[in-house]
Amino acid sequence: MPKAAFCADCGAYVWVSRDGGCVFGHLKSQLRDHHDTEGPLPPLPGSSTPLLAPAKSIEPPPPPPTKVGEITTKHVDVLPRRAGAFATDWVIGQSLTYYAGRALATLLSGGAGGDLPFALLLVAAPVSLSVLYGYFFAFEATVGVTPGKALFGLRIVDSDGRRLSRVQALKRNVARIVDLILFGGVGLYLVSASPLRQRLGDRWGKTFVVRA
Numbered sequence: 001m002p003k004a005a006f007c008a009d010c011g012a013y014v015w016v017s018r019d020g021g022c023v024f025g026h027l028k029s030q031l032r033d034h035h036d037t038e039g040p041l042p043p044l045p046g047s048s049t050p051l052l053a054p055a056k057s058i059e060p061p062p063p064p065p066t067k068v069g070e071i072t073t074k075h076v077d078v079l080p081r082r083a084g085a086f087a088t089d090w091v092i093g094q095s096l097t098y099y100a101g102r103a104l105a106t107l108l109s110g111g112a113g114g115d116l117p118f119a120l121l122l123v124a125a126p127v128s129l130s131v132l133y134g135y136f137f138a139f140e141a142t143v144g145v146t147p148g149k150a151l152f153g154l155r156i157v158d159s160d161g162r163r164l165s166r167v168q169a170l171k172r173n174v175a176r177i178v179d180l181i182l183f184g185g186v187g188l189y190l191v192s193a194s195p196l197r198q199r200l201g202d203r204w205g206k207t208f209v210v211r212a
């Protein structure tokens, strides 16, 4: 019996050729949903008869989810604003971190200033880093938006469109460590690959960044 399969390159059910690929020359790896099928034999090359095989069943591949609760793709179509908000928050957060680090260094060196010994830097670095994360978390957990997001007309909500909870804010910011890998490249990739524009922190916390 002739074999048919769904070819991802063609976007249709096609006959499977003798080498196991698509009759249109696409690779074996592009085929799924193999099945034996009744129906006309594949025509010879040069024939005008369509090479499309009868579908196994009416089963289009499920579309990626574009709605969760009240949130749709329309609400999360805010990427340029989000980039601006992130840049703003990053500058504010880094400035706070820098000044917190300097204040701490002054404190640890007994007001003498100057460079800290390495051992003290090991203490100061995590403390100042927690200032950066604390900045994001404090605003998100209390008012549901950071100054950068507020400036760009955004807010962070749950799937019902309500302000995110403290636990959600915590998850968002713990996962930020991963999202910031490669200078934010990981988060950016996850956002662009996600229909509802969620970075890892949004997925874990079940949050969405939407227009205010």
Ligand SMILES: [Zn+2]
Pocket (backbone or CB within 6 Å): 007, 008, 009, 010, 011, 014, 022, 023, 024, 025, 026
């Ligand atoms: Zn094909």
